[in-house]
Amino acid sequence: MTRKAVLPTGASAGTVAGARDAVPAGPPAGELPNAVFDPARLAAVAASGLLDTAPEGTFDDLAQLALAITGAQKAFFTVADGRRSFWKTALGIEPGGARENDIRDSPCHVLIGTGKELIAEDAAADPRVRDLAAVDALGIGAWAGFPVVSPDGHVLGGFCVVDKDARPFTAEQSHALRTLARSVSSEIALRQALRQARASGDASAALARTLQDSLLPPRLPNAPGLDVAAVHLPADSSEAAGTEVVGDFYDLFRTRGESWCAVMGDVCGKGIDAAKVTALARYTLRAEATQHTGPATVLHRLHEAVAGQRVSERFLTVALAVFGPDEDGDGVTGRYASAGHPPALVRRADGTVEELDATGMLLSPLLPPTRDHLADTAFHLRPGDALLLYTDGITEARDGRGPLFGEDRLAEALAATHGADAATTLAALWGRASEHSGGQAADDTALMLLRVAPLS
Known part of the structure; x- marks a missing residue:
């Protein structure tokens, strides 16, 4: 039975896009892949320093660029720990509301479980996401999402766009979104390297x-x-x-x-x-x-x-x-x-x-x-x-x-x-x-x- 979300989410996950009937469904609603609770991944999420922080222009601008490229109505950059999906960036939703929801309602857990991008041209019919509460809560018709990773390769969350209608995404749009997601990952890596250098007091040649x-x-x-x-x-x-x-x-x-x-x-x-x-x-x-x-x-x-x-x-x-x-x-x-x-x-x-x-x-x-x-x-x-x-x-x-x-x-x-x-x-x-x-x-x-x- 599909769970009803208290709050909608914006994240992206799953296997590489392909024929919908040829891919397996994600975990049943309410069940989470083991990778969500991997201690090394949770440590990487904490080290990112992004949970419970305010929106930032750097990430919001990347999401705005994603909307301009794809014509979608919503764009998100989310970070997920073991219990929630936190929306660092959420464009296209009402401002001032809550910025997180239960990880079980979020496509982020599918992303973390596979570590691969997902393009769901018809989210309501795609077995990878159709039973997730976020599909109904957000009114997701189509979804294109890409993993955001830590410097050591752990999936922190996702970068995605959401369209209210089922639709295809062109190869050029997918390539651009993939590049933007990598840019989010690169920004995170740069910030962590700088924090480590400042903490040690040594902005070394190797860094x-x-x-x-x-x-x-x-x-x-x-x-x-x-x-x-x-x-x-x-x-x-x-x-x-x-x-x-x-x-x-x-x-x-x-x-x-x-x-x-x-x-x-x-x-x-x-x-x-x-x-x-x-x-x-x-x-x-x-x-x-x-x-x-x-x-x-x-x-x-x-x-x-x-x-x-x-x-x-x-x-x-x-x-x-x-x-x-x-x-x-x-x-x-x-x-x-x-x-x-x-x-x-x-x-x-x-x-x-x-x-x-x-x-x-x-x-x-x-x-x-x-x-x-x-x-x-x-x-x-x-x-x-x-x-x-x-x-x-x-x-x-x-x-x-x-x-x-x-x-x-x-x-x-x-x-x-x-x-x-x-x-x-x-x-x-x-x-x-x-x-x-x-x-x-x-x-x-x-x-x-x-x-x-x-x-x-």
């Missing part, structure tokens, strides 16, 4: 490097027809150099169909504030690029997020390219936009180097977001051509007395690498900059090269 690594993709994906390489290079090898998180970041990901997005960014300054802005930029760009094909529009949406969340007053610059295979399938056609970032360079197969002209203002929480300051420019890469994105650490390399390495020397070095693959090219560019600066660099550097495979 800084761990945080820095978490802001970069662990490895670049294989983009069809492209030879891709990226590096993040510290300013120097001294012990002090690794003690602060820097704001250089890059990313490469598929957006929709055969389209891809390449990102290079630089947040002003170092430290925890820079890390917060970097994390915000990465997850916002990933989510928005699945919804908008124009890179200038994506950057404008990022500016809105930066200004709206105000996680820091630090500004950032970003270069963004959205591209896909051209009609004949041999090359790449795309559009590029820049928000105050050093211009991207195109190395043609014959060694000619061209600059992509797409000027735009840097993004600052202190400036009102406006689309007028951003513009796209088209580009086309033929077999053997390459696109270079970089941060100003390489152009500002110097030995303390002489001139900067500069954009002209960078272009000359890039031209000299024609015919080289992506990894060899980046090694050569950094080698030239290091030689110019006598092995010294005042700032960290990020480089990414996308080269179209030459015709055999």
Whole structure:
């Protein structure tokens, strides 16, 4: 018999979406999986510091973004212990009410039991959730939910959207929600690492490097027809150099169909504030690029997020390219936009180097977001051509007395690498900059090269 909830919930759980008749039902109403009471999981929930805390803009903004992407009416981020599901974020419900309900009424216990995402296009008919009291209490027609995990992998709760009507969710919407849920998990991990560092009084180099690594993709994906390489290079090898998180970041990901997005960014300054802005930029760009094909529009949406969340007053610059295979399938056609970032360079197969002209203002929480300051420019890469994105650490390399390495020397070095693959090219560019600066660099550097495979 289905239990009636005293209060509705907003959470998400279950197995990976698929044919509804092909998946088993969740536990009977009132029964909970053993994982809910796992002492290690409960310890992770307590360590998150999120239970019984007020709503926060960081999480609410992610939920608002989820609503904008999916068109759903409600969005939740919940944390569940052994007796209740606590709503850290609950958009689309009456304000001022209770923010928790019995864990037995909540889809969170299904999520905890499987550790997998669930998309229930018709919640009333889906055996995984149909008997949960929250389906009736919230009027859930469709539900798309994703796990939120602790740094050591325990499921803390869920990030989900709720629609009043049964409906499908597109692959792009699911991908964006998955990214937002990972962003919630990353925010939790960052907060816990900072608390531990402050408690020990040692913001160590190891912690800084761990945080820095978490802001970069662990490895670049294989983009069809492209030879891709990226590096993040510290300013120097001294012990002090690794003690602060820097704001250089890059990313490469598929957006929709055969389209891809390449990102290079630089947040002003170092430290925890820079890390917060970097994390915000990465997850916002990933989510928005699945919804908008124009890179200038994506950057404008990022500016809105930066200004709206105000996680820091630090500004950032970003270069963004959205591209896909051209009609004949041999090359790449795309559009590029820049928000105050050093211009991207195109190395043609014959060694000619061209600059992509797409000027735009840097993004600052202190400036009102406006689309007028951003513009796209088209580009086309033929077999053997390459696109270079970089941060100003390489152009500002110097030995303390002489001139900067500069954009002209960078272009000359890039031209000299024609015919080289992506990894060899980046090694050569950094080698030239290091030689110019006598092995010294005042700032960290990020480089990414996308080269179209030459015709055999």
